Amino acid sequence: MKPCTHTDFIQPVTPSSRGCEECLTMGDRWVHLRICLTCGHVGCCDSSKNKHATKHFQTTEHPIVQSFEPNEQWRWCYIDKTYV
Secondary structure (H helix, E strand, O other): OOOOOOHHHOOOOOOOOOOOHHHHHHOOOOOOEEEEOOOOOEEEOOOOOOOHHHHHHHHHOOOEEEEOOOOOOOEEEOOOOEEO
16 A cells, blocks of 8 residues: 555544534435544445545545544545555
């Protein structure tokens, strides 16, 4: 794996919601949550049917998300396709 080259996009963020922002609006469910480390958007993972975290990246190009699950601290860079 090549290293992530987008860590300069990581900002101190406040979560946009307590669950997937779009799923809550739609009244839908999610599997796991991810938080954007550029703006704080909370979206559902790719195991969820709506894949809102990835859609947020595709719309905004904010490259790095972190798990928003209890006891998980990993981060993922969509552009470099690697853990941060």
